[in-house]
Amino acid sequence: MLAPVFTLNLNQKIVPGRVCIGKYDGAHSCLTASTTADKVFIHNSHQRLGVAGGRMSLSQSSAEVSLLNINQTVSAITAGKLTKDRHSDILVVGTPTNVLAYDVQNNSDVFYKDVSDGANAITIGQLGHHSFPLALIGGNCSIHGFDSEGNDPFWTVTGDNVSSLTLADFDGDGENELLVGSEDFEIRVFKQEEILYEMSETEAVTALCPMQGSRFGYALANGTVGVYEKLARWWRIKSKNQAIAIYSYDLDGDGVPELITGWSNGKMDARNDRSGEVVFKDNFPSTIAGIVEGDYRMDGKNQLICCSVDGEIRGYQSSSPESRYSMMDSNIEQETIRELSQRRHNLLLELKNYEENQRMGSSGEILSGKPSTAGDQVGVIPANTQLQTGLAINMGSEDKNIPPHVEIALATTNDTIIRAVIIFAEGIFEGESHVFHPRESALSSNIRVPLYPPKDVPVDLHIKAMVGYKASLHYHVFELTRQLPRFSMYALCTTPVTEPQGYVKFKLTERVARIVMWINSSFLLLDDLQADDEGVLDVSFVSLRSNMPLIVQATPQCEITVRTDNMDLAGDIMQALSNYLNLEDLQVEADFPSELEQLGSVLERVEEYHATRQRLSAEMADHSGVIRTLVVRAEDARLMSDMQSMRHWYGELYNLNKDLISGYKIRCNNHQELLNCLKQVNQTIQKAGRLRTGKSKTAVISACRQAIKNNNVNSLTKIIRTGSA
């Protein structure tokens, strides 16, 4: 097995996920991580860094560690070459309100910028055709790209809070694309400001790492890690533990990097990029905080460096091709034999089941129709038992307080009952499964399981139904898979509905029949829909969640109008439709009066919050002046042994301090509100983008951005309506 080439203990706590490595003097790798009390430590075993002062303070406990005071929660940290002409790395630290680029070698700030959307994830590198490197900051629904001067030549929005970022040459054109994982379970690939691809996952995407070529690894908040090659997922595994960090490194020296994962339970493993098979694993006593790569031994080779939250650091060296087999467990033949024997064992067991089945069937002694209890040692149901399934919409009932929902009807074909149903599906339940287990007295041969999918995504339902007799100890398990269409939570309306005000209008060069086909496949309909004789389509649906109508109309010329007040839904429909029809570019005309009105009021509120913030900051500055005088006076009094005055001044100081704290709380709330508003603005822009496809989409987003920069609300609404200013 591979052993670490070095181990260190820094005696510093490390915040999980806030670890990076940088060569701040251009030569020596320094491990840098966020530690307790909003500080960042830099470990340099080669030479003493700079001098204390400014942000930097030297650690008392260890000569190799320097500390940086950030004084705000560190939300992301990374290091990289931000200036083209210099070889040294710049440290970039993100906090919920600011981003700081810091030159460690010279102990000076490169830039310090407000980012009102926060900085949840940072990456540094060349993006697209930008000639200089950018520090890309992912915040709440937005992504900024800063250059070394602190300008932001890159800006775009995404569907939800950004939780991970990385750069990779996704389409193989020699330029990097930006991969963004966000809290709405999506991985988006940006080529410049344009979204190239979207991949839906099943949980918030917590980490992304580029591997080789267009391959990348990802990790989700529910403990899943996996590898994509372009749009195809090669493998994924799910653990009950959380993946804290993923990294790509060629540990076994075969020329292909493995996906290295650091887990919350202290496990670290390396998996083959193609199969997901574990090729190496190690155990730390505490949670892994981060995995980086750097030349820590100054021998010209990069080691894989793995850190735990308790400050334990282990470095691993890529093994040379010659010694590569020694990495494998030396018991390879043992394991092969064990695995084969296990398979043989399972086959024999299965065979035994069939033999017993036949023996009992032919003996005719055992009759079905009664529960199998402990004494029987066999579970019997009629051989021709079948499980029938159906998906339907149930409009619920108001007096029983059951909201409308989608239901799966399951029924057996004879007197057997269904004891319980487990449905495994991703993204629509709280966990990964939903169990339906009726009371003993309410068991029957057909049951209906209500489902409430919270999002409009197509879902595979893996159904396991336990079929047998009442009070039985043994059930046959019927397994089957059904697909829930994307828009299953919209019921077809036969009665006329009030027409919603919002709409999207566009013209396609397609036959109406294809639109009809799309509707049939994406909605849950009892009978397939048909356009009428003249080729006119007019269908109304009603949302089971909000009871709001949705109308899709098409003329024979394929001029289509989608009417709904929900801009999100309109976006989903447009994206699904253009995907189905393989549209490359689509401009639309849209109007969502209520949403736009709301946007207006949100923008007004943003103004207000900004004003409040400035006022509060000014107040704080005033206070700090007063504090200074009070301290001086109190200390003077102390020196003069005038205890009464000293008490008085300190009393005043105490009161002032209380004021400051309450002021701070107000600022916090104000800031939180501001963040929410900004998020709403960003989301509206994103929604406006989602109504369009391709170039038109990118154009809308950048035009909106421009309008916001210029504070031009009218032009913003116009852009959202028409697609251009």
Place this chain on the structure above:
Amino acid sequence: MELNLTRIDYMQVGLTSSRCLRVIPNSAPKTQQKVVVGDHDGVIQLFTMKRGEVQFGFRAQTEKSITRLELGGAIGTIRDKIFLSSGNEVRGYTKKGKQFLGFDTNLTEEIKSMHISGSDLLVCGDYVYNHYHDCQDSNFYLAADKINDVITLPVERMKYLVPILACEDRLLRVMRDSEVLYSVELPSPPTSLQLFYNDGGENGDKLLYGTSDGKVGLVQLGRGSAMHCWVCESGTTVSSNSTSQHGGVTCMDHHDMTGDGVRDLIVGRDDGSIEVFSYEDGDESEPTLRFSMACSESVTSVQGAIVGNAGYDEIVASTYTGWIFGVTSEPMDRNMTSESGVVLISQDSKHKIQRLRAEIDELQQRVLRERDQYQAATQSAFPGISAVPFFSVNDKLTLNRTDASYLLSLEVQTAIDNVLLQSDVPVDLLDVEKNSAVVSYSTCDSETGNFLLATYRCQANTTRLEVRIRTIEGQYGTLQAYITPRLQPKCCQVRQYRIKPLSLHSRIHNFDPNRPYNTLTLKGQFTLPEIHAWVVFCLPELPERTPAGDQAEFTFVSTFLDTQLQCVYESGEAVFKSDNISTISILKDVLTKEATRKKVRLDISCEVNEESVVHALQLLHPRLEAQLLLAKQVSLIEALRELGSHESDTSFLSVEYQHIIDNADDLQAQYRKQPCHLERLYGMITDLFIDKYKFKGVNVKSRVPQLLEILDNYGSLSIQHLVNFFQAQ
């Protein structure tokens, strides 16, 4: 010294019961030995290893599954005769495979444990113990609770037969003929017995026992009484993973694995671990852990021997699913990588793998054919049946005294696909560290009567699943596990576990008469079996069988509070005494309900002792204080650490703070280990308060918020404050 041992698989047989594998002693030292194993299919086989290949000696078949396999022989000779129990029959084989004994014991129960000493045969069913001398029935005893194991002290040393029964009620019963000479109380139910050093030590009177919660202890059995030597607590020897709990002991053996001339203790556990301990201070103190390995399924037997290769000591072990493997001191890199980087697999193994592959291919074909046939049957209109035999499930629900939670372990003969846990009472599931299954909770709708619906989706090749469960006293019902293995045709089996009203009580044998007790007396037209059934309904760790005699007496202790409960009952009258009024209140409610259901008229009288409430509060006080202190300390850790990172020297801090910094990790681990402990204590106090007044006929629900307020400020108040509140009218 560190032991370096590696696992080598030998073969797989059917499911095995505990201690059904034995190694036959050799006359010459350091030569390869023969292994004999019996399984649930009733097959007994003897094999040796020859250059990595299994060589079968003999093979025989019995009708029922083999439950125990022992070696015997005339006293003073090598014990190489094989005895096995199957159903209620005992058979004897020579090592050549010749059957020399077939003895039907005519016991009413199936044999669960057996011991051979010379021409004495001791067999036990669930409750009966029988002693045969030369196959002549000589002694008989009916135990009050389940017998888990039987052994005798070495006759060579003791000159007469001293049988010892390990019983589920935490007692070792030392027998003399058909009578119990005396009994020894143990901390937990014993599951396995083994003579110290395999021969009972110097005087032949020392006995090791293993318990269901993982303790190993040594007792010295004198003529009239016993002396406890030491108890090796699970966890304390392995400080690094003190948070994880050890599995119950299934088997023990002694063998010199360290090569220092002293035999070491080998322990096999039902959580799949095999451990080697060495006695560093002789028999004086508990041994130290030298080696530990984990396999994923429960270990059913371990024995030290030389099997795989002459000259190398090893541990031969069997697991529940029938794997037989050696854990050997032989270095394993002999046929590994060459310089060219190509894995060299020995010719033998290559053949073995090829043969296996071929066999699997052939099986695969047959399975496919059968599967098609089975599928066809489901489509045909002809009314046939689909009958799938039960798969074996090895399950256990044990109460852990230290943190008052239950551990449910499930083990299946093949890989588990998923397990659905359903409960009709509120219970909490706690995370088990070594459990790799992905858990998912479903929302429970009270209309369907579910309080817990959770699925565990297991990773590939998981045959064993552990779940920790926390129950609430007073809430009772059933927990069900639906286990689905990865086996075609897909089936699932249901296992049911009763959650009893007083689920957190466990059996003890000493009742402290000096506490202030509340008494509940029941009088009515009920028989002893009836009242026993009701008590069994309320309390765990009781035998289902009605105890012999006119009167039954059982004592329990609350694992959470250390309050006691004594039940004394006979036909027509039952008396329950407890120093915790909540216990009495729960019993009263449940028994009344049960009696009403059975339409039995009961006269219930309660005698409430006012002092008992104060007494219970005093028992609670140190726990409450410790928990509050712990919570306070944990909340200070972050801040103190920050101070520490600024200063080179933290000696200026007060002793208390330094203590916190030094033990920060321990404190945090302790805090994590007992989630919601404080809430549980608060719940207990609230119950105590409500129950106290309930017996007076006063409803004090409206005053509970006041009580909680006092508890929230408990750190700054004294216990007297709480007592005063309780005593206010």
